[in-house]
């Protein structure tokens with residue numbers, strides 16, 4: 001089913017749990033979490049360090065598998081996808097924004113942003129037009145040819161966000177995307193995420209420790225010892 005045909009929540013987690021077996025015993029990182037996120041909705045995940053935010057984001061994005069429960073993206077269960085379905089989801093279904101930006105240092109801003117479109121073998125003219133469009137959306141049209149080291153932290157994260165949305169994903173996941181930024185820059189990046197989510201109609205889940213940033217969300221979910229509190 002295509003993203004545009006989907007009318008219900010884009011992202012659904014059904015009673016997901018993730019337990020890690022360690023030499024010191026089982027760690028219940030996420031316990032029985034259910035949530036639904038709709039198109040154009042920005043949900044912030046809050047919680048103290050170790051409360052399970054990263055683990056839950058990994059489960060929502062299919063980077064890790066739940067010990068029990070399941071996740072649906074655009075109505076499809078992640079645990080039922082075949083290889084082709086999985087590739088489609090990883091290239092066009094989910095965009096990730098990383099705390100450390102994750103940019104390729106030898107590539108320009110535009111070349112970093114176009115990576116997902118190259119993987120999708122998008123035709124060059126269409127690719128260039130979309131890259132220009134998203135760089136403009138994140139306010140970096142005049143920095144397209146600069147390498148990451150020539151950009152500020154906030155600008156680098158804007159490149160990371162542009163790369164995450166360039167293939168028009170249904171879902172945007174961001175783990176502490178402002179964790180390496182000063183508070184003023186963090187606020188502008190969070191505002192950008194908020195505007196993008198509404199503009200692009202993407203369902204977003206963003207983790208942050210910062211209550212000021214959380215206030216910009218449409219909805220806040222707080223985790224405590226792996227459970228929604």
Ligand SMILES: Nc1ncnc2c1ncn2[C@@H]1O[C@H](COP(=O)(O)OP(=O)(O)OP(=O)(O)O)[C@@H](O)[C@H]1O
Pocket residue numbers: 020021022027028029047048049050051052053054055056
């Ligand atoms: N691969 C793993 N093996 C064992 N334990 C893990 C693993 N990953 C996470 N944990 C544990 O699961 C719990 C939740 O960790 P998680 O990283 O999800 O928390 P968090 O809320 O994202 O923390 P932070 O805000 O510090 O990033 C912690 O007790 C952590 O030590």
